[in-house]
Amino acid sequence: MINKKSSLTLLEMRFVITGGPGAGKSTLLEALAAMGIMHMPEAGRAIIQHQVAIVFGDN
Numbered sequence: 001m002i003n004k005k006s007s008l009t010l011l012e013m014r015f016v017i018t019g020g021p022g023a024g025k026s027t028l029l030e031a032l033a034a035m036g037i038m039h040m041p042e043a044g045r046a047i048i049q050h051q052v053a054i055v056f057g058d059n
Contacts, residue, residue, distance in 0.1 A: 017042075 017025050025042055032039045
């Protein structure tokens with residue numbers, strides 16, 4: 001809930017995007033990036049890719 005008394009602007013606010021596999025988190029982040037909106041990459045994706053590389057020797 002956004003407090004009407006808050007002095008933060010929308011650009012100063014932080015949001016957490018969460019959801020299960022295939023829910024569209026990465027797609028949403030790509031769309032935000034394409035619009036020039038600052039974002040952080042999804043941490044889980046990098047962790048999974050790193051673990052797959054360890055298991056299958058693709059490092």
